Amino acid sequence: MTVTVFRREIPRGTVISDIDVLEAPATTPPEIPYPPAGHGLLGRRDECDVLDRLVAGVRAGHSQVLVLRGEAGAGKTALLDYLRERAAGCQVIRAAGAESEMDLPFAALHQLCAPFLDRLGLLPGPQRDALGVAFGMRDGAEPDRFLVGLGFMSLLSEAAADRPLICVADAAQWLDEPSARALAFVARHLAGGPVAVLMAARPGRLERDLAGLPELVAGGLADGDARVLLFSAVTGRLDERVSDRIVAEAHGNPGALLELAARMCPEELAGGFGLPGAVTLAAPVEESFRERLAPLPETTRRLLLVAAAEPTLDPVLIWQAAGALGVRSRDVAPAAEAGLIEFGGPVRFRDPLARFAVYRTASPQDRQSVHHALAATADPDRRAWHRGQAAPGPDEELAAELERAVPAARARGGLGADGAFR
Structure with missing residues (x-):
């Protein structure tokens, strides 16, 4: 079963397997969906191929790790949505970093572990206790970060015994520091088994923690793909010279391109007769x-x-x-x-x-x-x-x-x- 909710409506601790997390609807500019192409997403064939191989690997019982890098608006979330759609037969747990929760230790880790907290009793005592304290389930001194990381990895392995598991962290640049460290620890120490860890972050963030891990960069779209995306987003007349300018200014960034198109009035889109001051x-x-x-x-x-x-x-x-x-x-x-x-x-x-x-x-x-x-x-x-x-x-x-x-x-x-x- 797939449940669709808005991110602002998710109470802490309610993220479960196979939840699709969407942004709250924007008012200005309106959100425009990223269109699919014949293979995966428009202009993202290579990136989709990498994600397909990741899913195939975890289904075959091999651990997988990937850091997805890209500027804001590059389409990282769209790629993560594509991954979830292709991951039939796998468990997918997903958390998204939020700037407002960066000062709340273990907030993101709690989202990822929530579906499996009933399995804590299967972990070695020190790991079980460390996670229990981290999540406020028992009293104790500040947990050892190493034990928290081990406990998280053990919990993922226990859950993956049922079926392959993909752990996804979107907007990782906004993860609270203890959660980011725990995810990086697991990414570096996965010894095998059907578990994948995928983290999406902007360039320049978490560089030290994630250094050396396999990376996939979501770069700019080619001009031809950018024009297809632009025309799919504009319902009225679009002047060729105006479309050329939008494509040039967006530098291949699909989010920037869609935002530019959404901000422009019909007069500006149709013939370039619009004022940026509006x-x-x-x-x-x-x-x-x-x-x-x-x-x-x-x-x-x-x-x-x-x-x-x-x-x-x-x-x-x-x-x-x-x-x-x-x-x-x-x-x-x-x-x-x-x-x-x-x-x-x-x-x-x-x-x-x-x-x-x-x-x-x-x-x-x-x-x-x-x-x-x-x-x-x-x-x-x-x-x-x-x-x-x-x-x-x-x-x-x-x-x-x-x-x-x-x-x-x-x-x-x-x-x-x-x-x-x-």
Whole structure:
């Protein structure tokens, strides 16, 4: 039987075999499922092959260990879900690290051991007592970490006597330290038998504890796969130039790509006629970018604003408009050194949220100035749109120009782009 629950609703100690743990539903942006492909997950054939071999090995009675590495949004949880779906005939116990529980010793270990606590009596006395104290089941001094690790390994071996067992720890970078140490101990000391330990973590976390263990890296998607994923997530019209920019800014990260698509309004997706200032950022995120922008030279900030205001990130158009505002090629260096943008060929922001933050933190006067410069060199329908954003107030002549641009916008981006001129 498979039970689906939300992570926030799981009381401590209730994780049992074959539970599928999902995130609580997001409000902004909405969560979009990672689509399957003909073999496993889209763009993850090699990773799925490795997980298939892990399942085959544990079914054959061999111990297996794997550390799954990947940036936030790389799809590690999707790969773990794939593993659970392929693990028919195996027991799967799964815990997910939570930043709020990092200060609670043995919290994650308790989740993993909860289904088998009725077997504690089968363990050697010192191991049984160490786990009992760790889980608050009996009184005693702080348990010896070595005995806790041995007890955890013995408990997994006892459970695996019934059928192969796969122990999964997601978001391992947020595990409490004693649980992480116990998992690493078991991963290093598994002597055999049908037990697998799989830990998913971000790069740079738990490096010392997990050093030397077999690793699988979930890297970025190829551009072709990223486009397929993007088009699967957008229900309306998607302009080709806009899709190119989203793919470039996401750097192959499926989570970042889906978040970018979910944050954009239909007008921006359909024809690039959308304002990044309309996207709401969490206050700490916006403040963080504001602090990164503040030390940059004024001309560098102006260049970034030009790039943020031109939805298609057309490098020719950006440089022409920036040049009209007094920006020179040397002004890009401080922004590149700060890790904000890349100008080597196609223009792209390094962080998917940077473009929104740059535009939102600029003054209205600076935004109008940038749109005015972009209007001077853009194609006719985009010129009208930029002029509309640069206007300080109602203008009859401009309104007529916007009205004339509607047919071209509709032809390129449909009703979504059409609405940007209304």
